[in-house]
Amino acid sequence: MNIFEAENLYFLGPEGTYAHSAMQKFVKNLDIKVKNIIPVYPITAVFKAIEKDKNAIAVLPIENSIEGIVRETIDNLVKLEDKAFKIVAETVIPINHCLMSKATDKADIKEVISHAQALGQCAGYLCKNFPNVRITPASSTSEAAKSLQDKDETHAAIAAEVAANLYGLNILDRNINDVLDNKTRFILLARGERPATGYDKTSIFFSVNNEPGALFNVLSIFNMYKINMLFIDSRPSRKKMGEYNFSIDLEGHQTDAKVEAALNLAAEYTGNLIITGSYPRFKD
Amino acid sequence: MNIFEAENLYFLGPEGTYAHSAMQKFVKNLDIKVKNIIPVYPITAVFKAIEKDKNAIAVLPIENSIEGIVRETIDNLVKLEDKAFKIVAETVIPINHCLMSKATDKADIKEVISHAQALGQCAGYLCKNFPNVRITPASSTSEAAKSLQDKDETHAAIAAEVAANLYGLNILDRNINDVLDNKTRFILLARGERPATGYDKTSIFFSVNNEPGALFNVLSIFNMYKINMLFIDSRPSRKKMGEYNFSIDLEGHQTDAKVEAALNLAAEYTGNLIITGSYPRFKD
Numbered sequence: 001m002n003i004f005e006a007e008n009l010y011f012l013g014p015e016g017t018y019a020h021s022a023m024q025k026f027v028k029n030l031d032i033k034v035k036n037i038i039p040v041y042p043i044t045a046v047f048k049a050i051e052k053d054k055n056a057i058a059v060l061p062i063e064n065s066i067e068g069i070v071r072e073t074i075d076n077l078v079k080l081e082d083k084a085f086k087i088v089a090e091t092v093i094p095i096n097h098c099l100m101s102k103a104t105d106k107a108d109i110k111e112v113i114s115h116a117q118a119l120g121q122c123a124g125y126l127c128k129n130f131p132n133v134r135i136t137p138a139s140s141t142s143e144a145a146k147s148l149q150d151k152d153e154t155h156a157a158i159a160a161e162v163a164a165n166l167y168g169l170n171i172l173d174r175n176i177n178d179v180l181d182n183k184t185r186f187i188l189l190a191r192g193e194r195p196a197t198g199y200d201k202t203s204i205f206f207s208v209n210n211e212p213g214a215l216f217n218v219l220s221i222f223n224m225y226k227i228n229m230l231f232i233d234s235r236p237s238r239k240k241m242g243e244y245n246f247s248i249d250l251e252g253h254q255t256d257a258k259v260e261a262a263l264n265l266a267a268e269y270t271g272n273l274i275i276t277g278s279y280p281r282f283k284d
Numbered sequence: 285m286n287i288f289e290a291e292n293l294y295f296l297g298p299e300g301t302y303a304h305s306a307m308q309k310f311v312k313n314l315d316i317k318v319k320n321i322i323p324v325y326p327i328t329a330v331f332k333a334i335e336k337d338k339n340a341i342a343v344l345p346i347e348n349s350i351e352g353i354v355r356e357t358i359d360n361l362v363k364l365e366d367k368a369f370k371i372v373a374e375t376v377i378p379i380n381h382c383l384m385s386k387a388t389d390k391a392d393i394k395e396v397i398s399h400a401q402a403l404g405q406c407a408g409y410l411c412k413n414f415p416n417v418r419i420t421p422a423s424s425t426s427e428a429a430k431s432l433q434d435k436d437e438t439h440a441a442i443a444a445e446v447a448a449n450l451y452g453l454n455i456l457d458r459n460i461n462d463v464l465d466n467k468t469r470f471i472l473l474a475r476g477e478r479p480a481t482g483y484d485k486t487s488i489f490f491s492v493n494n495e496p497g498a499l500f501n502v503l504s505i506f507n508m509y510k511i512n513m514l515f516i517d518s519r520p521s522r523k524k525m526g527e528y529n530f531s532i533d534l535e536g537h538q539t540d541a542k543v544e545a546a547l548n549l550a551a552e553y554t555g556n557l558i559i560t561g562s563y564p565r566f567k568d
Contacts, residue, residue: 042405
């Protein structure tokens with residue numbers, strides 16, 4: 001069975017956001033074949049959808065370079081009752097806000113609409129280029145772009161390029177966020193496993209007791225096997241006082257001899273060690 | 285000089301959000317004395333305000349139990365040119381969404397307004413209690429509450445309790461989020477240092493080269509000194525390929541002999557080790 005074929009593909013909605021771009025990139029690069037592509041909001045609802053749907057794949061955000069890890073995704077992934085669901089791919093989408101409008105000339109713009117966070121991220125650009133326009137917050141960048149359909153040419157929205165395509169708007173300026181190098185990493189979930197490619201990572205989740213040395217013992221295993229850590233996140237477990245949960249990405253595939261041996265040993269020093277996926281690393 | 289006295293206190297705005305509650309809690313518990321209390325949005329703008337204002341303190345979110353670490357806060361904290369600014373306190377605010385309205389009877393409600401994320405977090409409650417109302421997204425929970433001022437008694441908002449107080453609304457239901465135990469940790473920034481209390485933490489930031497053992501060497505120092513880690517976050521540095529940044533919270537105060545010795549040794553194995561604060565740990 002091809003893990004990239006399914007009846008339904010769910011992605012974090014609404015349409016026209018950066019998750020939509022990530023989904024399109026996965027579909028193209030991995031030659032994904034699905035009958036239906038369905039935006040779902042919020043993250044937890046995407047997981048509810050795939051738990052009920054035996055013939056599904058899903059696209060979700062896992063980490064943003066400014067905002068940090070998306071724990072709602074990891075929490076739900078770890079709790080999935082259907083353990084066949086794994087991370088099978090990752091991709092990175094640059095957060096490049098665009099100014100878009102029915103107008104073709106920036107001089108026509110009297111009002112700019114977007115999500116408050118995107119407006120904040122483009123405050124410098126707006127002050128410099130549109131010192132006198134009205135600024136109006138919307139519930140999402142995509143919703144701002146959509147709302148232009150009922151508005152005249154004096155209105156513009158700040159949103160992802162994919163939203164301009166979706167709602168037939170002209171892009172007046174690209175990459176207008178003041179903080180550049182804002183990126184979001186997305187994962188693809190499917191029932192199945194990816195074979196080793198030689199440039200892979202393995203995502204794991206486990207808990208240890210909160211006592212000096214508990215995490216250190218686990219990390220010393222990876223160190224002894226000369227396995228590099230690519231990512232680590234920690235926080236208190238909400239199940240038990242003094243217990244900590246960790247999400248770690250390791251270099252290498254779970255079928256590599258040293259990764260396999262290290263994970264077997266680590267299982268002795270952790271509670272509830274789960275491999276959430278072993279898959280090719282993103283390459284620019 | 286009392287570090288809890290200043291001309292201006294800046295907090296992450298708008299008014300009526302959970303950052304507002306955190307600010308009020310700090311003011312009360314630490315007996316903060318300021319002339320002006322100023323909401324600023326977004327996080328980066330709060331840092332710009334305190335860099336320019338020599339007589340200021342600030343309240344910012346640092347970590348959410350669902351969303352993860354707030355890297356925008358850490359990034360700005362590390363980049364602050366005025367190194368006298370430190371984390372001097374932390375507090376934890378439960379994210380308890382309330383349903384509020386001019387109405388006093390839930391049976392009158394025909395439309396519920398809130399931020400899309402809050403609507404998502406209360407989807408189960410809304411389906412069960414208001415299966416037929418209209419759901420309308422707003423740019424923030426606080427904005428939703430504020431908008432009720434111009435609306436009749438058939439409208440309700442989902443927001444923080446502080447927003448109901450701010451806009452004179454009745455609370456019809458408390459704690460309506462489907463996922464309970466959603467909390468945000470906030471920090472107080474001021475120019476100065478806190479003395480040791482016997483129940484402290486020390487927040488540090490550093491970079492290491494991305495090679496097997498680099499982080500492990502640093503963590504082995506804390507292990508040898510029997511210092512527990514309370515929190516760890518990692519990610520690629522955006523300055524240099526193959527360089528990783530770490531944020532770690534250690535148990536203990538920077539003036540504790542073993543913490544001081546460990547940090548001195550750790551400085552030899554890291555690039556750019558910064559102590560972002562040493563302050564009392566939050567107690568429930």
